[in-house]
Amino acid sequence: MYDVVIIGGGPAGLSAAIYSIRFNLKTLVFAAEIGGLIAKSHLVENWPGIKAISGYDLGVQLEEHYKSFNGELKYEQVKEIKKIDGGFKLTADGGEIETKTVIIATGSDVRKLGIPGEKEFYSKGVSYCATCDAAFFKEKTVAIIGGSDSAATEALLLAKYAKKVYIIYRKDKLRAEPINRQRVEKHEKIELIYNTNITEVKANEEGKKVGSVVLDKEYNNSNELPLDGIFIAIGHIPNNYLPIELGVELAKNGRVNVDSGCRTNVKGIFAAGDITNQDYDQAITAAADGVKAAFSANEHLGHESFNY
Amino acid sequence: MRVLIIKHEVEEMVLELNADNFEKETSEGWVLVDFWAPWCGPCKRMGPVFEELSEEYSGKVKFAKVNTEDNSDVAGEHDISGIPCLIMFKDGEEVDRFVGAFPKDSLKEKIDGAIK
Numbered sequence: 001m002y003d004v005v006i007i008g009g010g011p012a013g014l015s016a017a018i019y020s021i022r023f024n025l026k027t028l029v030f031a032a033e034i035g036g037l038i039a040k041s042h043l044v045e046n047w048p049g050i051k052a053i054s055g056y057d058l059g060v061q062l063e064e065h066y067k068s069f070n071g072e073l074k075y076e077q078v079k080e081i082k083k084i085d086g087g088f089k090l091t092a093d094g095g096e097i098e099t100k101t102v103i104i105a106t107g108s109d110v111r112k113l114g115i116p117g118e119k120e121f122y123s124k125g126v127s128y129c130a131t132c133d134a135a136f137f138k139e140k141t142v143a144i145i146g147g148s149d150s151a152a153t154e155a156l157l158l159a160k161y162a163k164k165v166y167i168i169y170r171k172d173k174l175r176a177e178p179i180n181r182q183r184v185e186k187h188e189k190i191e192l193i194y195n196t197n198i199t200e201v202k203a204n205e206e207g208k209k210v211g212s213v214v215l216d217k218e219y220n221n222s223n224e225l226p227l228d229g230i231f232i233a234i235g236h237i238p239n240n241y242l243p244i245e246l247g248v249e250l251a252k253n254g255r256v257n258v259d260s261g262c263r264t265n266v267k268g269i270f271a272a273g274d275i276t277n278q279d280y281d282q283a284i285t286a287a288a289d290g291v292k293a294a295f296s297a298n299e300h301l302g303h304e305s306f307n308y
Numbered sequence: 309m310r311v312l313i314i315k316h317e318v319e320e321m322v323l324e325l326n327a328d329n330f331e332k333e334t335s336e337g338w339v340l341v342d343f344w345a346p347w348c349g350p351c352k353r354m355g356p357v358f359e360e361l362s363e364e365y366s367g368k369v370k371f372a373k374v375n376t377e378d379n380s381d382v383a384g385e386h387d388i389s390g391i392p393c394l395i396m397f398k399d400g401e402e403v404d405r406f407v408g409a410f411p412k413d414s415l416k417e418k419i420d421g422a423i424k
Binding site: 056127129137208209 | 345347349351352353356357376377383387388390391392393405407409411412413
């Protein structure tokens, strides 16, 4: 039986894992995706101590750091958790395992717009990953939907390839970090369309790819904006099916409620990162919460405390 | 020396394709082609899964990959505008396309579904 099983291979999960294994706890990480959401970021410039790194490389470095302590990691998805005597039983792709405690760091997935044409044209002009797909839009016209910091950094990446980048946002000011907002506002290829939603994705003349989007408000005297590509960056939805199964208390937004030590209402179950109901969805705050969860799991197990 | 030869054979399980050999290598039987790029994190995540599966399907499905950065012409011909993108060919014809990164089990299900 493991002492701690960590579900999630992002900054929260791998930071929890590094602390957990250094507490000499028998630790296992299930990481269906190394890096988690940050792996989709082309550039991370706010991880203290590292001036700039790609999100994927940051994930790999965290994985290697954990493995340098001979940490055990499986690239599998956990499908089910059940309460058993003295702990929990997990069913993953590769079989069942038992553990005394669990740290849930399953993060979140991209949110979809849910408008006509979005699903039909996925990968035919509709994308949720500018890092992956920006280079296919050389000299094309594209739009980013959303106003977050991710939306701003993705617009800057797209502007390296595309001839024109619109940012379409439903509110009147970007929520990006000021440094990125200024970069976007100054960029000659980027144009901002505020207070506007898109309501439909339409085909091009051949009918096979994205040709335009329909706006809920006129822009340049038209409700239709011709585009070759749409990058959707409107936030994330929590991967909360495992905590729901366990009866873990969720907030209204579907995220897990935790206390200051990242404990949930279910004894032995801890949570960290974007899956939890906290204010900042940052890689570094997720990492810090992972560390808190590892401390709390260690304390719950009654092991010697390292809280100097 | 023998160990070296075996290692070499394993590395060859996933064939590198480009404009010169694409048609020839995909013209017969089941071929699964992974369109990827070095800047794409999710593609890199798929790499190890793809290699493991190439061994499991050895003899049934040929596994190949195209670096879309070096071979934008091949990517263009197949209308690739989102990666990772896996295309299943049968005797040179596209029969299925999976876009996105998948855990091993889900990808296996998709492959089994396509070659049924």
